[in-house]
Amino acid sequence: MSLFPRGMRRRWWMFRPIDALVALWPAPRERKGVLVVRMDGIGDMVMFRAALEHYPDAFGVAKSEITVLGCNSWKPLADQVFPGFKVVAIDEHAFEKKWLYRLKIALMVRRQGFQVAVCDMFMRKTLTADSLVWASRAEQRIVCTPFITERTKAEYAWYLAKATRVIDTGPYPTHEGLRHFTFLQALTGTRMPPEVPAIPWRNEPPALPEGGAYVVMNFGSNEPGRRWPFAQFLDLARHCLEAGLRVVFVGARQEDFAKPAIAALDHPGVVDTIGSLKLPQLVDVLKHAACVVSNDTGPGHLAIGVGAATVLLAGGGHFGCFVPYPESIRPPRAVFLNHEMDCYHCLWRCPKRASDADAFPCVAGISVQRVWEAVRGLVSPS
Structure with missing residues (x-):
């Protein structure tokens, strides 16, 4: 055997x-x-x-x-x-x-x-x-x-x-x-209470133009289905800019498709770093952000790990395994948003999208207004 x-x-x-x-x-x-x-x-x-x-x-x-x-x-x-x-x-x-x-x-x-x-x-x-x-x-x-x-x-x-x-x-x-x-x-053989996820990281200034507080938009993901629609990231960016916050778009070269739409925002508060940051530099940018908005992907968890205020957008494929973090280990400045559906725990085998390039409905269904309210609450806590 x-x-x-x-x-x-x-x-x-x-x-x-x-x-x-x-x-x-x-x-x-x-x-x-x-x-x-x-x-x-x-x-x-x-x-x-x-x-x-x-x-x-x-x-x-x-x-x-x-x-x-x-x-x-x-x-x-x-x-x-x-x-x-x-x-x-x-x-x-x-x-x-x-x-x-x-x-x-x-x-x-x-x-x-x-x-x-x-x-x-x-x-x-x-x-x-x-x-x-x-x-x-x-x-x-x-x-x-x-x-x-x-x-x-x-x-x-x-x-x-x-x-x-x-x-x-x-x-x-x-x-x-x-x-x-x-x-x-x-x-x-001893009791080991779970601890809040965290990683040690340096305190280097971010490789960004000087300016005011900024919100990071991490809109990429290796799995297209887990990407909150980019049009909704752009709507959120407009809310941030109107509130006087700078907006920093991050991503690898595979996110180059977004550059024309980012340029079309035509605002001095927009910073496009797509393809220009090495991974350690990206973590510096995340660490010093007023808030990070991210799909459920590596940079979102890195932001939480270095203590940044983070809004992480979660789908339902294996809901609860990785996101959201349980309350016992959720950092106080981490917010997890999801759009609940009866097909959760599909393990990402989703039959409800038109093509493999589309966002999963449980991700796309998170409204811009909900995300903006979460960002506003983290940036300007009452």
Whole structure:
């Protein structure tokens, strides 16, 4: 059953020779250190960061003996966000698809000779996160029970059987910020109250023209469905400008489509930074904003993590898993808005939009007036 399990994807079988090579590769005799596998996005990293601070005590090691294996997407932030820890960033997509890259990374992990390998990601992929834990061949391999579907149950069954300990952090849709501390409680055997998500960050002035208070508009997202319609961002921008606030539009090159419409606002209070900010500079801009308005994507969670007043626009695909934050860990200056529908928890398999380029109705349905009222309340609290 272990050698020839049923229900595995073709790609899993393609990578079996790598498992064999890694298993045979010599590793240091003395096992030491902790590997923390974090194959997730920027927002997930923000929510995990507070829990990581307790790992040295939980495992009885120094920070320098803990290696965080993360993603290239947040590598530029590592020095500021993870002081004292060792961070190794990889291309998680290449690891899941490219044979030679996968072999290179798996061997790198194997050769470290970790004593412990840990992964507490609930929403994860077996061929990335679980494979890396298994490749470590650490003496202790500790993972949480993942989100399992009919399609993934065979692979998860195989990998979970290879773990030395599996910790149940709660049913779907328990929030990730709570799961991390449930995992810690199980590790330590002591009560670990969940903490507000936060990341350490420098206090550098933002790379912006001098001027008055500004509101950041983060209108992009890797998933088009999670984007609040750009026309509504423009309407919100007009409210801000009329109230005497500057408006800073942020985004990567993929958001270049918005430049003509931003220019058409024709207002001295508009600042277009699309494609011009490096990730650390973006965080500086978020940190010093009077308010950040964001789709449910990495920069929105970064804004919350550095303590900025933030209005985050949430859809219902897996409502409660990542947003909104539960009241027990919601920063006082974070507001989550959503448009409730009876089809919540569709896992983003939405049949109610005309094309894949359209916003999900549960996102588009959030009114401009509601967002403006939230912004006004954060910028000018009564």
